[in-house]
Amino acid sequence: MADMSGDREYVRLVSSDGFEYSILRSAAAVSGTLRGMLSQSSNFVEAKQNRVVLPNISGVLLEKVCEYLYYNLKHQNNPGNIPEFDVPPEMALELLVASDFLDGKHC
């Protein structure tokens, strides 16, 4: 992975089991934690590589998280009649832990 500085449109999130998800930077920024990690003004390796490893979140879970980030991004400006975000109950607890970690005003 070449070191690329400067704002790239897409960033990568890596789950504990090695799955990589490419999402828009603006979607990742919905989560305060991710936004901080990827912020170009910090000296984090994640920011330099535009890649965040999340060893406490599994692949399936991370996929759901990405889905939520896009859902939030898409409906930010019109919170009126938005479709429900479907969460399978078995995932609810772990998703809660993950979202708590990812923090952010919106996450």
Add this chain to the structure above:
Amino acid sequence: MSRNAGGSRVRGPNSALTEFLRERGIDANAIRHRYEETLQQQASASSDTVVTVSGSSATSRSRSREVETTVASSSRSRKRTKKKHEDSDDEGEVLARMARPRPGQIEFCAECQCRFTVTAYSKAARDGNGLLCHSCGSKYAQEEKQQKKTQISSRKRKKSIAAALLDKQEFAVPKLQDMCIKLIARYIEDVEMLGDIGDFNMEKIARILSRNRSLKDNTLKLFLNPSIKRLHFWDCSNLCSDSLELIGSYCPLVESLTLSMCGQMTDKVIDYYSTNLRNLHSLTINGGFLITSGCWLRFFDAIGSQLNRFSLANTLRFNRESLEAIVRNCSGTLEELSLSRVGSLKVEDISLLLQLPRLTALELSYMRDAITDDIMIDLLRTFGPQLVTLNLDDSGDLTDKFLLEGVRPHCGRLQNLSLALCDGFTDIGVRDVFKDWEVNNGLINANFSRCVNVGDAGIQALIDHSAKTLVVLNLNSIYKLTSATFQLLASSDCEFLSHLDFGFVHCVGDEEIEVLTERCKSLQLIEAYGNIRITELAKIKRGVKVAGRQSDSL
């Protein structure tokens, strides 16, 4: 003008106005169109026609003259309706001109020119110049339906925004955490162990469960954990006495316990707490009306000496003896005491509180009969100087005497003052308390809601005194206020004011609220119920929630 309304007389319910208009064939589109055409005619220089819109002088002569003129712009249908004008009102050219053909008559469709029989439901042509046959009319039915739908949905949206405001919720995309918590709460009965999700989220879940009333005997165990120190359940109505006891056995280390709506709590539970909860120093029981005064006696005798904070609300079984027990056991440690809606206490009983020298927070609300000027002045003389919080809501027997001889001289440390529903205070009284009140550094929370005899002088004195420290200000129903007070508020640099309630204060309008949101930098929530002069046009600064505007739901 009697009309024989042709066709079926069986109609669905309509307002009287609708029926009236329909019977007379009065159609808004047609009227508008005719008026516009008249104006056009007036503008276009047409020599011989004297088309007058001023209807009052309409005579049959001028009407017939129009019929004879061969002005190019007059259309066939208008001529035709002229002939039928004997059925129309005499109230003006315009109305006269748009007499509609009666149901039952044969007309030519304005669009497809086919012949059809006019019914009561024949739609007017788009340009108002005639009627449409059934098939042409139904073409537009789809469009009209769509219009109605969007109207309804926009009304719904307005309602949901207003509802969200009323709940003081952010109207934004729901947070993932919140969604998960909601989901968990819904499936709580199936989930075995909630695992480690942090105290803060536990409390959030407990709150949501209480809101959905799903805190039941079988879900309670999920929240009990031997290491818990603070436990707050806001709705225990579905918890039976045995479950409440469980709290005592599963969480012996708990230090602060709040149980609201715990109507099923019995003496057994309190007795169990008094033996098992060795670390308890703060207890709030709201609605435990089954607990007898004897039980309270035993409770205070057992662990009164470690109690730092005690709050009781909504019971009639707490009397002088119980209060004596508190005084006997807790005088050395009790710092916060709150008794609300404890109807069994009398004025003489309150004097027992003089023996609690360490009190810093006192609430004696909604106990009108027990609170008088003299007793409160005595209390304040004793521990006024150390009192930080004082709440005497709904103590209508209090008068200015209490303010001037009790609060002003003694309450130097007071920060939170709540005197809602106290209509015994006058404007001058309140003014005299706050004017040059040097002993006191400024109130943080001030609640004078429903003190209807207070006015500008009093509240302005309050603002002058506490502007720099106020965070929460409640002026609900102080209707005598004028906008001068609010201008003062805006110009007083209230940098910490974040919650303002001025419901039912009629003088507040769009201007005042705009200035307030501009100048008070920390404002987060404004409650404006019943302020009819605030409309949706008011420019509210971003980030400030305004709840209760009439325009939100209409």
